Each structure stands twice: as C-alpha cells, then as structure tokens.
Amino acid sequence: MNPDESATSRRQLLQMGAAIATTSVMAGAQSPGREAAAAGLAPLSLDPNRRTLLKGGTIISMDPSVGDFVQGDILIQGKKIASVGANVKLSGPAPRVIDASNTILIPGFIDCHRHSWEGVLRRIIPNGDIAKYMATTHQGFAPYYRPHDMYVGNLITALGCIDAGITCIIDNSHNSRSSAHSDAAVQALFDSGIRAVHASGAPQTGNWDHQWPQDLERIQKRFFSSDDQLVTLRMFSGLDRVNWALARKLGLRITTEFQGAPSAMQLEQFWNEKLLGPDVTYNHCGGLTDLAWQRIRESGGTVDVCPRSDPQYALGEGIPAFQKAIDHGMRPGLSVDNEVSYGTDTFTCTSCSTSSLRHKSQSERRRQSTQAGERARGPRMRHSERRGLRRPHRQVRDVDARQRGRHRHDPHRRHQSVSVQQRHRHGGCGRRYQEHRLGDHQRRDPQIGRKNDRRELAQASAADRRIT
Numbered sequence: 001m002n003p004d005e006s007a008t009s010r011r012q013l014l015q016m017g018a019a020i021a022t023t024s025v026m027a028g029a030q031s032p033g034r035e036a037a038a039a040g041l042a043p044l045s046l047d048p049n050r051r052t053l054l055k056g057g058t059i060i061s062m063d064p065s066v067g068d069f070v071q072g073d074i075l076i077q078g079k080k081i082a083s084v085g086a087n088v089k090l091s092g093p094a095p096r097v098i099d100a101s102n103t104i105l106i107p108g109f110i111d112c113h114r115h116s117w118e119g120v121l122r123r124i125i126p127n128g129d130i131a132k133y134m135a136t137t138h139q140g141f142a143p144y145y146r147p148h149d150m151y152v153g154n155l156i157t158a159l160g161c162i163d164a165g166i167t168c169i170i171d172n173s174h175n176s177r178s179s180a181h182s183d184a185a186v187q188a189l190f191d192s193g194i195r196a197v198h199a200s201g202a203p204q205t206g207n208w209d210h211q212w213p214q215d216l217e218r219i220q221k222r223f224f225s226s227d228d229q230l231v232t233l234r235m236f237s238g239l240d241r242v243n244w245a246l247a248r249k250l251g252l253r254i255t256t257e258f259q260g261a262p263s264a265m266q267l268e269q270f271w272n273e274k275l276l277g278p279d280v281t282y283n284h285c286g287g288l289t290d291l292a293w294q295r296i297r298e299s300g301g302t303v304d305v306c307p308r309s310d311p312q313y314a315l316g317e318g319i320p321a322f323q324k325a326i327d328h329g330m331r332p333g334l335s336v337d338n339e340v341s342y343g344t345d346t347f348t349c350t351s352c353s354t355s356s357l358r359h360k361s362q363s364e365r366r367r368q369s370t371q372a373g374e375r376a377r378g379p380r381m382r383h384s385e386r387r388g389l390r391r392p393h394r395q396v397r398d399v400d401a402r403q404r405g406r407h408r409h410d411p412h413r414r415h416q417s418v419s420v421q422q423r424h425r426h427g428g429c430g431r432r433y434q435e436h437r438l439g440d441h442q443r444r445d446p447q448i449g450r451k452n453d454r455r456e457l458a459q460a461s462a463a464d465r466r467i468t
C-alpha cells in the first residue's frame with residue numbers, strides 16, 4: 001500500500017472517530033450505531049467479491065510454505081487473502097490495484113490482550129504504578145462510563161491499533177456494567193473494521209446491573225451467529241468454576257489475568273479437578289512456579305506476556321515472562337494490555353521484549369561466570385580477610401622504618417611494636433606480604449585482567465547458548 005495513501009485514509013478514519021465522539025457528546029445520545037451512521041462512519045459491510053491487489057511490494061510472509069518476495073503481489077478477496085506471489089495471475093473481474101512499490105508487506109501484528117474500553121484514557125498516568133492504574137481506571141472512570149463511552153473507547157483503541165499495524169486484538173472488556181455497555185463495545189469493534197475477539201467480562205468496582213455472565217448467551221445470539229466473521233466472542237474471567245462452566249456450555253474460549261504464587265496455587269486445584277484445557281489463554285504469567293508452567297503447557301493452554309505493563313506496574317517479577325514461557329516449551333504472544341501509561345506501538349513492544357531478554361541473559365551470564373570463577377580460584381575473600389592482608393603490608397614498611405632508625409605509628413594496629421617484632425621473627429609477615437603483593441600485581445595487570453575477562457566470557461558462552 002502506498003504510504004501516503006494509507007496515511008491519508010488512516011487520518012480520515014481517525015478524524016471520523018473524533019467526529020463521532022464530538023457529535024455524540026453534544027447530542028448526549030446512547031445509540032452507538034446511530035451515532036456512527038450520523039457522523040459518516042457507517043458499519044462496514046464488506047462485499048465478499050470485492051478484490052484488491054497490492055502490487056509490487058516487498059513481501060515478508062512469515063510463512064515458510066509461502067516464502068518471501070523481493071517484489072511481489074498480494075490479492076485480497078473480500079476479507080481474505082486469496083493469493084500471494086511474485087506476479088499474481090489474475091482472472092475474472094479486474095481488482096482495485098494499489099501500488100505497493102517501495103513498501104514492505106508483512107502480516108499484521110496480533111495483540112493478545114487489550115482493555116479496549118480504556119482507549120479514551122490514553123497516557124493519563126504516564127508514571128503510574130498498579131495502585132494508580134486501579135484508582136484511575138476501575139475505581140475512577142469505570143463506574144461513570146456510559147454505553148456511549150464504551151463505544152468511543154473501543155473505537156479509538158481499534159482505530160489506533162489499525163494505525164499502528166495491529167490488525168487483530170483480543171478485547172478484554174472488564175467493564176460490562178449493563179447489556180447496553182456490552183452491545184456498544186461489540187458494535188464499535190464491528191464498526192472499526194478490525195479483526196477482534198471480544199472477551200466479555202464483569203466490572204471490577206462500583207454499581208452495575210449484574211447481568212453478567214448470563215448476558216453472554218444474549219450477546220452471542222445477537223452478534224455472533226457465525227464463526228466466520230471479523231469479530232468473535234469469548235469470556236474474560238478469573239479462575240471461577242461457575243463462569244468457566246458457562247463459557248464451555250456456550251462453546252466460548254476463556255481468557256484470564258494470571259500471575260503470582262496465589263494464582264499458581266489456585267491453578268493446581270483446577271488441574272486436580274481437570275478444569276484446565278486448551279481453551280484457556282493466560283495473560284501476564286509473571287511470578288509463576290515451574291509447576292504452574294508445566295500445568296499450563298500440559299493442559300494445552302496458551303499464554304501472552306506484556307513487555308510494557310509487567311515492568312510498568314511491577315506485576316509478577318516485574319520482568320516479562322517471555323523467557324520463562326520459552327524455557328517451558330511454549331511460544332507466548334505479545335500484548336500491549338492498555339494505553340493509559342504508554343503507547344500502542346507494537347514495534348516498541350517487541351523492542352522492550354528484546355531488551356528484557358538481553359537483561360535477563362546478561363544477568364544469568366554474570367551469575368554463572370562468577371560461580372565458575374569461584375570454583376576455579378576458591379571463594380572470594382571476605383572483607384575482614386582482605387583487611388587482614390593489608391596490615392602486614394603496613395607492618396613491613398614500619399619494620400623498614402625502624403631499621404632506618406625511625407618509628408612510624410600505625411593507627412590501625414594496637415601494640416604495634418610487639419606484634420611487628422613477633423611476626424618479623426617468624427618470617428610470617430614477610431611471606432604474607434609477598435603473597436599479597438603478588439595478588440595485587442596480578443589484579444592490576446591489564447593483560448592478565450583481559451585474559452581473565454576472556455576466560456570468563458568463554459565460560460559464560462555455555463550459559464548463553466541455553467538462554468538465547
């Protein structure tokens with residue numbers, strides 16, 4: 001796609017979104033679909049036969065069976081990719097052609113975990129911790145949200161995602177205060193054109209209709225009669241036997257927020273009751289026990305980690321559980337979680353993942369290098385032992401001074417003259433002095449230091465191979 005064209009169309013979409021918000025606030029209306037139509041953003045109704053050809057772009061398919069192309073075409077029919085190749089042969093009606101030269105065509109990002117209703121609270125707490133997050137979102141704005149606010153929040157999040165190259169999200173919607181709130185949230189996802197999973201969940205605080213979770217059946221009937229549509233449905237719930245039973249009765253997958261030792265203990269109970277399954281996705285996953293990771297993997301569950309929210313809000317260990325998932329044989333998804341403290345850009349998300357992995361591998365490398373070094377040269381001297389080695393140094397200098405007819409006072413040593421004489425008589429201090437001087441010399445020699453560094457790096461490489 002031509003970048004200029006695409007930028008213009010995205011800008012227009014965002015302007016339309018802003019227009020919807022403005023119009024709706026002024027009118028005070030509560031019907032999101034009518035507001036959208038009035039503002040010019042009618043719900044998308046894709047013609048299943050409409051064809052679009054992206055021509056002459058560099059294609060990185062991320063699919064070995066398709067391959068990559070320095071220059072190639074992508075044919076889209078309706079809402080699906082019909083063909084990818086160096087020069088796609090066309091038959092039938094002529095498609096709309098978009099010049100994609102000088103662009104890279106890659107699959108869109110998938111954000112496995114987003115609380116879309118918070119979209120209007122973007123960057124409201126840039127330096128927030130988890131307490132501030134809760135106070136601002138669930139305890140602050142959420143109880144005052146109208147259905148219209150759910151619509152605007154979801155629409156802004158979805159359009160922002162498309163603008164950032166995210167073409168699919170799981171919308172963890174934990175502010176379903178009434179049926180109208182849920183309907184508005186779902187409608188916004190349909191209207192935006194994004195591919196999304198609406199994971200319907202209960203509000204966390206304040207008064208609400210308590211229509212959830214039973215309302216899921218109504219939502220399913222109203223919006224999700226087919227699985228072959230851009231927006232689909234699942235449940236967003238903690239580890240709750242009743243909720244999970246309902247989700248499974250309705251044939252819905254489940255997403256749960258999940259981290260820390262208490263969650264791990266609860267997971268073990270669910271494991272014993274055979275309640276875990278491949279239909280569960282676990283968000284965050286920081287601070288879990290190895291046994292919990294094992295249970296998730298063996299039950300076929302999926303996980304996603306949050307490269308920005310986990311450190312931002314110090315969740316779990318404060319380090320994204322990316323490496324932990326890989327160590328336990330799982331490939332985690334990446335998720336932005338929310339935008340109240342940082343941006344939506346997924347390239348930054350992947351960059352944060354890389355940084356945290358480097359940090360973790362470097363820490364492990366240093367730890368293993370230190371252990372290997374200690375095994376080779378014995379344990380490090382304690383501080384008191386090092387002090388013990390310095391004293392003979394001073395004593396020898398004092399002995400020399402006395403031999404020259406002068407007497408120095410060492411403030412660190414009481415009964416100095418007796419001690420020095422005794423040590424000198426037995427030759428003890430001289431030997432220790434020599435040992436100390438030799439050690440000191442080796443430590444200061446840059447060549448030897450470099451050799452030691454190289455040896456430590458070689459020792460660390462074994463650990464590195466395991467980690468990265």
Ligand SMILES: [Zn+2]
Nearest residue numbers: 113257283337
């Ligand atoms: Zn979350």
